Amino acid sequence: MTKLSVNVNKIATLRNARGGNVPNLLRVAADIEIFGAQGITIHPRPDERHIRYQDARDLKKIVTTELNIEGNPNPKFVDLVLEVKPDQVTLVPDAEDAITSNAGWDTLKHRVFLKEVIAKFKDAGIRTSIFVDADPNMVAGAKETGTDRIELYTESYATGYSLNKEKAILPFIEAAKKANELDLGINAGHDLSLDNIQYFAQNIPDLLEVSIGHALICESIYLGLENVVNMYLNKLK
Template sequence: MVRLSVNVNKIATLRNARGGNVPDLLQAVRDIEVFGAQGITIHPRPDERHIRYRDARDLKSVVGTELNIEGNPIPAFVDLVLEVAPDQVTLVPDAPDAITSNAGWDTVRHRDFLQEVIGKFRDAGIRTSIFVDPDPQMARAAAETGTDRIELYTESYATHYGTDPEAAVKPFRETAEAAASVGLGVNAGHDLNLDNIAFFARQVPHLLEVSIGHALICESLYLGLENVIGMYKNRLS
C-alpha cells in the first residue's frame, strides 16, 4: 500500500490568518494520525507564512508516524532540519517568493550542491528525497547526489489527467522506472486529489508515498478530515 502523508500547511495558514491558535495545529496533527494518516508533511518557508520554524520543533514530539520536512535547503532550513531530525527531508528548489512549489531540481546541474547538503542529512541519519520533474534523466542523475528517494512533481499529471490520463501519467511511469533502476525510492506530490490519485497509484510503479495537502484540506471542508483521509487510503490500497 502506498503511504499517505498529509501536508498540514493549510491548517497553519488558517491559524495564522487570525493570529491566535485556532485551529490548533498540534491537535490537528494528532487527530489526522488517529484518522489514519501514515505521515505528516510540513513545508516551512523563510517568511513563515504558514508553517513556522517553531511548528517544526513542536511537531517533533507530537508526530507518531513519520515527519517529513520539505523546503529549499538554505542555511536556516538545513540548520532546522538537523536540529529537529525528522524521519525524512524533501529538498525543493522553490524561490522565497514562490506561492507554491513549481519545479523540480536539475539534478545534473546542481549535483555537487545537492551532494554536499544531502551528505549532512545522511550523516545525521535522516532519509532524503529530491523533488524532480517527470524526466528519467533527472531521476537517474539524482542517484549521484546520494539521495534515498525522489519525489515526483505531479502538477502536469493533475493538469492533463482530465483530458488524457494515459498521456498524463506516462512520463511519471517512465521516471519511476528509471529511479528504481538506480536504487532510488519513489514518492510523489503536488495537486493530487481524490479524483486523480487512484489512477496515478495504479499506473506508477515503485510508488512508496504520496504527500497531499491543499486538495485534501479543501475536500475536507465538505466531507470532513476523517472521511477524506479514509477515502485517500482506500484509493491508494
Template sequence: MTKLSVNINKIATLRNSRGGDMPNVVQFAKDVQVFGAEGVTIHPRPDERHIRYQDAYDLKSVVHTEYNIEGNPIQKFMDMVLEIKPTQVTLVPDSITTLTSNAGWDTIKHKDFLAEVIQTFKHNGIRTSIFVDPEIRQIEGAAKTGTDRVELYTEAFAHQYSLGDTKAILPYAKCAEVANTLGLGINAGHDLSLENIAFFKANIPGLLEVSIGHALISESLYLGVEHVINSYLEKLR
C-alpha cells in the same frame, strides 16, 4: 501499500489568517495520525507565511508516524532539520517569493550542491528525497547525488488528467521504472487528489509515499461540512 503523508500547511494558513491558534496545528497533526495518516508533512518557508519554524519544533514530539520536512536547504532550514532530525527531508528548490512549489531540481546542474547537503543529512540519520520533474535525465542525475528517494512533481499530470488526458501518466511511469532500476525510492506530490490518486497509484510501480495537502484539506471541507452543520443545528434546537 503506498503511504499517505498529510501536508498540514493549509491548517497553518487558516490559523495565521486570524492571528490566534485556531485551528491548532499540533492538535491537527495528532488527529490525522489517529484517523490513519501514515505521515505528516510540513513545508516551512523563510517568510513563515503558513508553517512557522516553531511549528516544526512543536510537532517533533507528536508525530509518531513519519515526519517529513520539505524546503529549500538554506542554512536556517538545514540547521532546523539537523536539530529536529525528522524521518525524511525533502529538498525543494523554492525561491523566497514562490507561492507554491512549481519546479523540480536540476539534479545535473546542482549535483555537487545537492550531494553535499544530502551527505550532511544522511550522516545525521535523516532519509533524503529530491523534488524532481518527470524527466529521466533528472532521475539519473538524482541517483548520482546519493539521495535515498525522489519525489515526482505531479502538477502536470494532475492538470492533464483533469482534462481527460490519461497519457499524461506516461512520463511518470517511465521515470518510476528508471528510479526502481537505480535503487531510488519513489515519492510523489502536488495536486494529487481523490479524483486522480487511484489512477496515479495504479500506474507508478514502487510508489512508496504521496504527500497531499491542498486537495485533501479542500475535500475535507466538503465531505465534512454536512456533519458540522447538522451538529450546530442539533445544538441550536
C-alpha cells in the same frame, strides 16, 4: 500499500489568519494520524507565512508516524532540519517568494550542491528525498547526489488528467521505471486529489509515499477531515 503523508500547511495558514491558535496545528496533526494517515508533511518557508519554524520543533515531539520536512535547503532550513531530525527531509528548489512549488531540481546542474547538503542530512540519520520532474535524466542525476528517494512533481499529471489520463501518466511511468532501475525510492506530490490519486497510484510501480495537502484540506471542508483521509487511504490500497 502507498503511504499517505498529509501536508498541514493549509491548517497553519488558517491559524495564522487570526493570529491565535485556532485551529490548533498540533491537535489537527495528531487527529490526522488517528484517522489513519501514515505521515505528516510540513513545508516551512523563510517568511513563515504558514508553517513556522517552531511548528517543526513542536511537531517532532508529537508525531508518532513519520515527519517529513520539505523546503529549499538554505542555511536556516538546513540548521532547522539538523536540529529537529525528522524522519525524512525533501529538498525543493522553490524561490523564497514562491506561492507554491513549481518545478523540480535540475539534478545535473546542482549535483555538487545537492550532494553536499544530502551528505549532511544522511550523516545525521535523516532519510533524504529530492523533488524532481518526471524526466529520467533528472532521476539519473538524483542518483548521483546520494539521495535515498525522489519525489515526483505531479502538477503536469494533475493538469493533464482530465484531458487524457493515459498521456498524462506516461512520463511518470518512465521516470518511475528509471528510479526502480537505480534503486531509488519513489514519493510523489503536488495537486494530487481524490479525483486523480487512484489512477496515479495504480500505474506507478513501487510508489512508496504521496504527500497531499491543498486538495485534501479543500475536500475536507465539504466531506470532513476524517472521512477524506480514509477516502485517500482506500484509493491507495
